[in-house]
Structure formats: structure tokens, C-alpha cells
Amino acid sequence: xxxxxxxxxxxxxxxxxxxxxxxxxxxxxxxxxxxxxxxxxxxxxxxxxxxxxxxxxxxxxxxxxxxxxxxxxxxxxxxxxxxxxxxxxxxxxxxxxxxxxxxxxxxxxxxxxxxxxxxxxxxxxxxxxxxxxxxxxxxxxxxxxxxxxxxxxxxxxxxxxxxxxxxxxxxxxxxxxxxxxxxxxxxxxxxxxxxxxxxxxxxxxxxxxxxxxxxxxxxxxxxxxxxxxxxxxxxxxxxxxxxxxxxxxxxxxxxxxxxxxxxxxxxxxxxxxxxxxxxxxxxxxxxxxxxxxxxxxxxxxxxxxxxxxxxxxxxxxxxxxxxxxxxxxxxxxxxxxxxxxxxxxxxxxxxxxxxxxxxxxxxxxxxxxxxxxxxxxxxxxxxxxxxxxxxxxxxxxxxxxxxxxxxxxxxxxxxxxxxxxxxxxxxxxxxxxxxxxxxxxxxxxxxxxxxxxxxxxxxxxxxxxxxxxxxxxxxxxxxxxxxxxxxxxxxxxxxxxxxxxxxxxxxxxxxxxxxxxxxxxxxxxxxxxxxxxxxxxxxxxxxxxxxxxxxxxxxxxxxxxxxxxxxxxxxxxxxxxxxxxxxxxxxxxxxxxxxxxxxxxxxxxxxxxxxxxxxxxxxxxx
RNA sequence: GCCUUCGUAGCUCAGCGGUAGAGCGGCGCUUUCGUAAAGCGUAGGUCGCCGGUUCGAAUCCGGCCGAAGGCUCCA
Numbered sequence: 001x002x003x004x005x006x007x008x009x010x011x012x013x014x015x016x017x018x019x020x021x022x023x024x025x026x027x028x029x030x031x032x033x034x035x036x037x038x039x040x041x042x043x044x045x046x047x048x049x050x051x052x053x054x055x056x057x058x059x060x061x062x063x064x065x066x067x068x069x070x071x072x073x074x075x076x077x078x079x080x081x082x083x084x085x086x087x088x089x090x091x092x093x094x095x096x097x098x099x100x101x102x103x104x105x106x107x108x109x110x111x112x113x114x115x116x117x118x119x120x121x122x123x124x125x126x127x128x129x130x131x132x133x134x135x136x137x138x139x140x141x142x143x144x145x146x147x148x149x150x151x152x153x154x155x156x157x158x159x160x161x162x163x164x165x166x167x168x169x170x171x172x173x174x175x176x177x178x179x180x181x182x183x184x185x186x187x188x189x190x191x192x193x194x195x196x197x198x199x200x201x202x203x204x205x206x207x208x209x210x211x212x213x214x215x216x217x218x219x220x221x222x223x224x225x226x227x228x229x230x231x232x233x234x235x236x237x238x239x240x241x242x243x244x245x246x247x248x249x250x251x252x253x254x255x256x257x258x259x260x261x262x263x264x265x266x267x268x269x270x271x272x273x274x275x276x277x278x279x280x281x282x283x284x285x286x287x288x289x290x291x292x293x294x295x296x297x298x299x300x301x302x303x304x305x306x307x308x309x310x311x312x313x314x315x316x317x318x319x320x321x322x323x324x325x326x327x328x329x330x331x332x333x334x335x336x337x338x339x340x341x342x343x344x345x346x347x348x349x350x351x352x353x354x355x356x357x358x359x360x361x362x363x364x365x366x367x368x369x370x371x372x373x374x375x376x377x378x379x380x381x382x383x384x385x386x387x388x389x390x391x392x393x394x395x396x397x398x399x400x401x402x403x404x405x406x407x408x409x410x411x412x413x414x415x416x417x418x419x420x421x422x423x424x425x426x427x428x429x430x431x432x433x434x435x436x437x438x439x440x441x442x443x444x445x446x447x448x449x450x451x452x453x454x455x456x457x458x459x460x461x462x463x464x465x466x467x468x469x470x471x472x473x474x475x476x477x478x479x480x481x482x483x484x485x486x487x488x489x490x491x492x493x494x495x496x497x498x499x500x501x502x503x504x505x506x507x508x509x510x511x512x513x514x515x516x517x518x519x520x521x522x523x524x525x526x527x528x529x530x531x532x533x534x535x536x537x538x539x540x541x542x543x544x545x546x547x548x549x550x551x552x553x554x555x556x557x558x559x560x561x562x563x564x565x566x567x568x569x570x571x572x573x574x575x576x577x578x579x580x581x582x583x584x585x586x587x588x589x590x591x592x593x594x595x596x597x598x599x600x601x602x603x604x605x606x607x608x609x610x611x612x613x614x615x616x617x618x619x620x621x622x
Numbered sequence: 623g624c625c626u627u628c629g630u631a632g633c634u635c636a637g638c639g640g641u642a643g644a645g646c647g648g649c650g651c652u653u654u655c656g657u658a659a660a661g662c663g664u665a666g667g668u669c670g671c672c673g674g675u676u677c678g679a680a681u682c683c684g685g686c687c688g689a690a691g692g693c694u695c696c697a
Contacts, residue, residue, distance in 0.1 A: 235670085345694080467697090
């Protein structure tokens with residue numbers, strides 16, 4: 001963060017400055033004080049919050065040294081909702097420690113200790129931080145002359161600045177959790193203990209954020225998925241191996257039928273290929289060399305080695321290569337609901353959204369050249385926009401993931417990268433889709449467009465990608481015959497739209513909070529007979545709905561009508577049809593909408609019509 | 623995979639050295655009801671698994687399995 005210090009201007013006198021009294025320390029050079037006074041009110045809110053959060057991290061470290069003087073300090077930056085500080089400690093932190101630390105922080109905040117910043121020489125810094133190995137590690141990256149430290153209430157931290165004037169300006173906060181984190185985010189480094197805190201400008205905003213967290217817990221697909229019978233995970237089946245229950249299988253089937261129809265309309269050719277292949281296939285594609293760690297172990301029988309496929313591309317490439325291709329056939333769009341297996345590390349699995357066996361709405365488009373790639377990328381983006389609009393998804397954004405020239409992580413072919421990146425950028429701009437650029441996030445073989453969305457828990461996840469691939473066509477020496485009668489190498493566009501069925505359904509559960517629109521709802525209507533004598537009529541009503549291919553059940557349990565209605569509401573069934581004496585008499589049903597109320601009696605045929613048109617329109621309500 | 627926490631009935635959870643409990647749910651009976659929970663009765667648990675300490679372990683210790691929150695990773 002840039003310092004607010006302006007050398008030469010008369011400092012706006014602050015408490016911090018007046019109390020600053022750098023000691024001469026026996027004739028050695030005196031650290032040079034820096035006036036970092038800021039007028040908080042004049043700053044953009046974002047920066048004001050960042051300063052508060054970062055300052056709170058300092059106070060946390062101060063408190064920690066009070067609790068454990070031997071604590072080794074890592075870093076303590078502001079983050080999206082608060083701050084954290086990493087420590088290496090002689091023992092694991094407990095919940096009680098958190099309470100103590102928070103109380104100790106509040107005392108420091110109440111005392112309005114000024115923050116004082118000063119510049120020190122490398123020599124001074126090495127001496128000052130000789131017992132703090134992580135600070136020494138940080139010093140390695142700092143040039144002499146840019147080393148600064150910040151002190152408040154007798155606690156000094158190596159720090160580049162960005163504070164409030166005194167601890168009293170720190171907003172309301174809470175310490176929330178303890179977590180492990182590798183030093184500098186590298187798993188080869190030691191694991192530190194990270195204390196997280198949340199901090200906002202006002203008590204109201206803090207309370208609002210906590211309310212949002214509560215809300216997120218309510219939307220959690222793992223909870224709703226169990227309550228609505230959508231999926232289950234069994235220890236015996238294995239972690240990350242999703243079992244789709246009837247309700248979930250219904251949702252998935254609807255999504256699959258829909259997307260396959262959309263794709264076929266757009267010239268995709270759907271195929272079905274086996275989820276197992278010989279190891280050699282993946283050696284040739286390069287996956288074995290690059291992604292072995294993420295693959296299930298090899299199976300061996302009769303001197304042949306097989307793997308569960310982590311990706312579908314090689315299979316589709318074989319289909320392309322299985323006959324001589326003419327430029328007239330391109331772009332050739334091969335699509336599949338392809339099941340893939342990836343050995344995600346055990347700690348990375350989450351419910352249905354991060355799993356080990358998944359089915360991707362996958363396709364590989366074999367293109368004749370950059371112009372076709374551009375056209376196809378545009379077609380994919382248009383399809384995405386249509387699909388996400390139908391599903392009511394709004395909270396996503398596009399990310400253009402770029403390579404890094406000269407980095408060993410990426411294929412060395414600058415011309416290819418330039419071409420690929422600029423064409424993807426051009427397509428996004430042409431369609432007027434806002435996007436962010438992310439250097440270094442590309443696939444090793446080419447740039448890509450990622451569709452990013454936020455989970456209920458607030459984490460960013462990649463839904464799908466559009467990738468430009470110049471690499472696999474080389475590995476497999478793909479060719480088509482051009483207009484000139486000569487062989488040419490195609491370019492492959494890898495793309496998904498619905499993502500994996502697992503991740504998409506997890507996302508939709510959270511998006512709808514389990515209230516699936518009619519066309520996706522596992523049970524679309526429940527008929528509730530008021531008394532036993534209405535059961536026969538209820539069955540007739542259900543039969544009429546079923547004849548229109550609506551998914552309907554009759555609640556014949558020996559329960560009161562109120563209980564049946566309540567249970568159907570809790571199961572988030574879109575429509576409830578109540579039938580009693582009056583309805584039997586009139587040939588009607590009393591219709592009740594999920595989340596709404598009693599719409600009154602109407603002819604059964606009218607209800608069938610209403611539901612049918614709502615379903616066929618894929619309406620988002622109810 | 624790493625750090626921390628957690629694992630008791632189908633679900634939510636209490637019990638935390640003396641031999642297992644509640645609510646909801648299930649099942650049975652009664653009730654036949656007009657828009658979000660009828661009443662009564664009853665069954666159900668090797669307290670995640672394996673080992674150790676102890677006269678005695680759901681409870682303490684160790685290992686393993688699984689889950690959660692982070693970190694790392696995410697083709």
C-alpha cells in the first residue's frame with residue numbers, strides 16, 4: 001500500500017507524531033520517522049477498511065506476543081472481509097485462546113495507541129528481527145532504503161504501512177477461526193497457524209455480514225441435498241464418489257436432455273466413449289506426464305495397463321483422427337456427457353461441488369484456423385449466456401486466463417499465445433461481456449476463458465472453461481485436407497457449458513435454495529386428499545397430470561391436510577393440489593403455489609395446462 | 623496431502639470414567655380433518671473402526687477411516 005507520507009510538507013500534527021520518540025540507541029543511526037497521518041474520512045471506503053483491517057492484524061500480533069512471547073510472526077494482511085495473521089507457535093491455539101486474544105485486542109483498541117512508522121536500514125532491520133525467521137525471510141526481498149517498521153503500544157512489526165492513525169480508529173471486529181496455512185503459500189514451507197478475523201466499519205455491517213454467513217449455511221447444497229434426497233455420499237462408496245438419489249437423478253436427467261438438445265440444434269455431434277483407456281493414450285496426450293498425480297492409479301491385467309480417464313479429449317481426438325477429414329467438415333463439434341475421474345487430494349473434496357468422479361458436459365471443436373476458433377468461441381459464449389439466463393444464474397463473471405511468456409509452466413510458442421489471447425479477448429469485447437484478465441492462469445497448452453461463480457460460502461469456483469489448444473493437435477499429429485489439397489493442422493477448442501453435472505447441481509441447489517423451477521423440480525406437484533374418501537378422486541387428478549408427463553404424487557398418508565401441506569412445502573414442491581368434497585363435486589382442485597398461498601379451486605384441465613406451459617417455457621417461477 | 627476441529631438412533635443434538643438420553647422422523651392404533659406439525663402407544667444405538675490405560679471407557683491415550691474450516695491444488 002502506498003504511504004501517505006509527503007516529505008517536505010508540514011505534517012498535519014497527530015497524536016502519533018507527538019508521542020513518537022525514536023531512541024538514539026547508543027549513538028547508532030536513529031530510525032527516520034515517517035509521517036503517515038491519514039484523514040480517514042477523506043479516503044475511499046475500501047481503503048479505509050483495508051487500513052482498519054491491516055491495523056487490527058497488528059493489534060492481533062501484539063496480543064499474541066502477550067499470550068506467547070516466543071511467537072514467531074508471519075504476515076498480517078487485510079482480506080475481503082477482515083484480516084488474518086500467521087504465527088508459528090509453541091503449541092496449537094484453542095478456542096479459549098481466541099476469546100482471550102480478542103479481549104486483549106479490545107483493550108488495546110480502547111486505549112487509542114498511535115501507530116508510528118519509521119524507515120530503518122537493512123543493518124538495523126537484520127539486528128532488530130534476528131529472532132524472527134519469517135521476518136528475516138521477508139527482508140531478503142526488500143531493498144535497503146525501503147525497509148519500514150510500524151510501532152504501536154510498544155509492539156513493532158516489519159511493515160510497509162497502510163494503517164489508521166491510532167488503534168481507536170479500528171472498526172468493530174471479531175476473531176472467527178484458526179486455520180493452518182503454509183508460509184508464503186508454499187506447501188514445501190512450514191505450516192503456520194493462521195488466526196482469521198472479520199472487521200467492518202460499523203456494528204451494523206458486521207452484524208449484516210454474520211447474517212449473510214448464516215444465510216449461506218442455510219443454502220449449503222450439502223444440507224439441502226440431504227434434506228431433499230438429491231444426493232448422498234457413502235463411506236463405503238468412497239469420498240468424492242457421488243450417489244445420485246431419485247430426486248437428484250431427475251434434476252440431472254432434465255438438465256442433460258436439455259443441454260444435449262441445445263447442442264444438437266447447434267451442430268454438435270454427441271458421442272459416447274468409455275471412461276477407461278489404455279495408459280498409452282494418456283502418455284501420448286501428455287496427461288500422464290503432467291497430471292499423473294491427479295489420476296487414479298493404473299490397473300493392470302494381461303500385460304495391459306489401463307487408467308480411468310481424467311479427461312475426454314483424447315477419445316474425441318481419436319474420433320477426429322479415425323478418418324481423413326476435409327476442411328469442409330470443419331468446424332467439427334464432438335460432444336459428450338463424459339465421465340471423468342480425478343484424484344483430488346482428500347482435503348480438497350467438498351460435497352457435490354468438488355468430487356473425484358464427475359460427468360462433464362464436454363465438447364471439442366476442431367477448427368480450421370484462428371477465424372474459426374473465434375467464431376466458435378463466440379458461439380460457445382452465446383450458448384452460455386442463453387443457458388445461464390434460462391437457469392437464472394446471475395452471479396458469475398468471465399475471466400480471461402493468460403499465459404506468461406518465458407515461464408516454464410507454459411508451452412513455449414509466443415506467436416501462438418499472442419494469437420490465442422487476442423482472439424479470445426476480441427470475442428469477449430465483441431459480445432460486450434465484461435471480463436477480468438488473469439495472467440498466469442492459463443492451461444499449459446493455451447489461453448482460456450473461465451466462467452467464475454461464487455458458492456454460497458462465498459468462495460470463487462470455476463464453472464467451466466473455453467480453451468484454445470494448439471498443443472494436442474501436435475501431440476496427435478492431427479490433420480485435415482485444406483482447400484489447397486494440402487494437409488493442415490487443426491486447432492481444438494475445448495469447452496463446457498453446464499460444467500460437470502455435479503458442480504452445476506450443487507450450484508443450482510444453492511442458487512434456488514432448493515426451490516427448483518417447475519421444469520427441474522423432482523416432484524412437480526403433490527395431490528392432497530383431505531379425507532380418505534377423497535383418495536380415489538385424488539388419484540384420478542394425479543393421473544391427468546401424469547398424462548401430461550408431469551411428475552406428481554398423491555399424499556395418501558393418514559395425516560391431516562395441514563400436515564400434508566406442510567411436508568410438501570418443506571420438500572419445496574412447486575404445486576399442491578388440495579381435493580375435498582367440493583372439488584370432487586365440481587371436478588376441480590384447489591391449487592396452492594410454493595411460497596405463495598391458496599389460489600382457489602380451478603378445473604383440473606386448467607391446472608394441467610398451466611403447469612405444462614410453465615414447464616415447457618422453463619419458467620423460473622414458482 | 624498439510625494444520626485445526628469434529629464423528630452418540632434416519633436427522634438435529636445432550637451426556638464427557640460407573641455400563642445410553644431428548645426432540646423430530648419411523649412403525650402400530652385411534653382420528654377423517656379445508657391451506658405449514660392431531661392424540662396415544664411402540665421399536666430403534668457393537669456411542670465411526672482398531673488397539674491401549676483402568677476393577678470399569680461413549681467419556682482418557684494412540685493409530686486408522688470419514689467430515690468441516692483453512693492452506694496447497696483444481697487439466
